Amino acid sequence: MNVAAPDQPVVEVREVSYRIGGRAIFDGLSLQARRGEITAVLGPSGTGKTTLLRLIMGAIRPTSGQVQVFGQDVARLDRSGLFALRRRVGMLFQNGALMSDLDVFENVAFPLRAHTRLPEPLLRRLVLMKLQAVGLRGAAERMPAELSGGMARRVALARAIVMDPELLIYDEPFVGLDPISLGVILRLIQSLNATLGITSIVVTHDVHEISRIAHESYLLSGGKVAAAGRPAELTAADSPVVNQFMNGLPDGPVPFHVPAPDYREQLLGRY
Amino acid sequence: MGGGLDALSGALLKAGRVALFLMRILGQCLPSLATPRFLVMQVYNAGARSLIIVMLCGLFVGMVLGLQGYDLLQRFGSESALGVAAALGLVKELGPVITALLFAGRAGTSLASEIGLMRATDQLTAMEMMAVDPVRRVVAPRFLGGVIAMPLLTAIFDAVGIFGAQLIGVGLLGVESGSFWSQMQSAVERRDINEGLIKSLCFGLACSLMAVYEGYHSEPTAEGVGLATTRTVVTSAVLTLVLDYILTAAFLS
Numbered sequence: 001m002n003v004a005a006p007d008q009p010v011v012e013v014r015e016v017s018y019r020i021g022g023r024a025i026f027d028g029l030s031l032q033a034r035r036g037e038i039t040a041v042l043g044p045s046g047t048g049k050t051t052l053l054r055l056i057m058g059a060i061r062p063t064s065g066q067v068q069v070f071g072q073d074v075a076r077l078d079r080s081g082l083f084a085l086r087r088r089v090g091m092l093f094q095n096g097a098l099m100s101d102l103d104v105f106e107n108v109a110f111p112l113r114a115h116t117r118l119p120e121p122l123l124r125r126l127v128l129m130k131l132q133a134v135g136l137r138g139a140a141e142r143m144p145a146e147l148s149g150g151m152a153r154r155v156a157l158a159r160a161i162v163m164d165p166e167l168l169i170y171d172e173p174f175v176g177l178d179p180i181s182l183g184v185i186l187r188l189i190q191s192l193n194a195t196l197g198i199t200s201i202v203v204t205h206d207v208h209e210i211s212r213i214a215h216e217s218y219l220l221s222g223g224k225v226a227a228a229g230r231p232a233e234l235t236a237a238d239s240p241v242v243n244q245f246m247n248g249l250p251d252g253p254v255p256f257h258v259p260a261p262d263y264r265e266q267l268l269g270r271y
Numbered sequence: 272m273g274g275g276l277d278a279l280s281g282a283l284l285k286a287g288r289v290a291l292f293l294m295r296i297l298g299q300c301l302p303s304l305a306t307p308r309f310l311v312m313q314v315y316n317a318g319a320r321s322l323i324i325v326m327l328c329g330l331f332v333g334m335v336l337g338l339q340g341y342d343l344l345q346r347f348g349s350e351s352a353l354g355v356a357a358a359l360g361l362v363k364e365l366g367p368v369i370t371a372l373l374f375a376g377r378a379g380t381s382l383a384s385e386i387g388l389m390r391a392t393d394q395l396t397a398m399e400m401m402a403v404d405p406v407r408r409v410v411a412p413r414f415l416g417g418v419i420a421m422p423l424l425t426a427i428f429d430a431v432g433i434f435g436a437q438l439i440g441v442g443l444l445g446v447e448s449g450s451f452w453s454q455m456q457s458a459v460e461r462r463d464i465n466e467g468l469i470k471s472l473c474f475g476l477a478c479s480l481m482a483v484y485e486g487y488h489s490e491p492t493a494e495g496v497g498l499a500t501t502r503t504v505v506t507s508a509v510l511t512l513v514l515d516y517i518l519t520a521a522f523l524s
Contacts, residue, residue: 057400059400083402084402086399086401086402091400091401093393093396093397094393095393097392097394097396097397098394099389099394100388100389111401111403114403114408115402159401
């Protein structure tokens, strides 16, 4: 196994450009996630945050530049290399992405059954421990359709950590949650990071929530990193883009209006 | 002219994609057998759950054959051949074709929409990210389940259909029971049965393949899943009838 040096970042994105259909999603993007830290990737909708995750997981390849995970160049791995890498990474999807034909217990057991040959009693204990960690041991026999959005995400989190990953990636973990569920997820992200030492990357646009727990934040805009630093530094930055995003201003460098012909002319029917 | 060419090249392109996907599935069929539980579940889903509709339709098709066959045969004074006519018609032609059409409508749509929904809700992507090949875990067992279920369903359709023809011919129209069965027994040969069996296997392959292909490649939206289901039924039905002609011609030559 390729073990990276302790001070080497777990994920390093170097000068990455990614174009699709002539449109540049990223243009010289660089960022890194250090071991044992929570790294937040912030940005308005449509800045390619999910694309970044796909690049890190090797689902797509950068047009140019390099993505390294655990010191390995992701784009150079073949399918089996990629699968070996993914076993060390847990990923939490926006909507949980639980298997709809399996109950909660089997969903959490899914990666274990696929990749290990653990005896059933041990597997059962492991799954119950992970469910206990997210507070859902009592829901083990429910089907995904019987769970609330927040609960489904917690089950997905239990599934994401069941293989004891070294890196955990969260795709918009706070979207559509009520304040209680949101608080629960936030606390879980923090405690998983603190107690298990898991390196975490959280992609989100919920600035205030993530600022409470992130060690390092990157704000993406226009295919680049617009600002980086500790959350407090970001809030204090005087760049207009950063200011607009951090303070939720409706208009600014990210315009309120989609480009359109002159309003008056169009209403008068001259356009 | 240009439109026709475009349509043709589009169809060829799709045929190529489907063929590549089939190769990928076939490569994962053996590994997927490592957990036979999944396959058994899929044979149950595709087969047992289509049983009622297949039996019901088989009964009515057989009864219609009884009526029409009797009407035709009695003009030549050979109504005692009703058993042979019904059995050959069902085993060689109607059984495999109608079962395939019913399968496309019942099991094919449910396969396509199930896999399409898994795509739309990121379940397939999640498997990829957990280093599990969704073609092995989701697609291959469903494909194999369909291929296995189709000949079984066809056999049941044939049997129920013959019973229906007997019900009408012997029970209602007064064909002699002895000649109905004995003529059938002496005239229907092993190769007729084989023809039906091979047809139903081919249809099972085509219908299951189209269902899993459309589902797996559907757009990840509600609309996309709906479209995939529609396309599954349409292509499966067309493929079944075209294949049926080709296979019949091959068997008769």
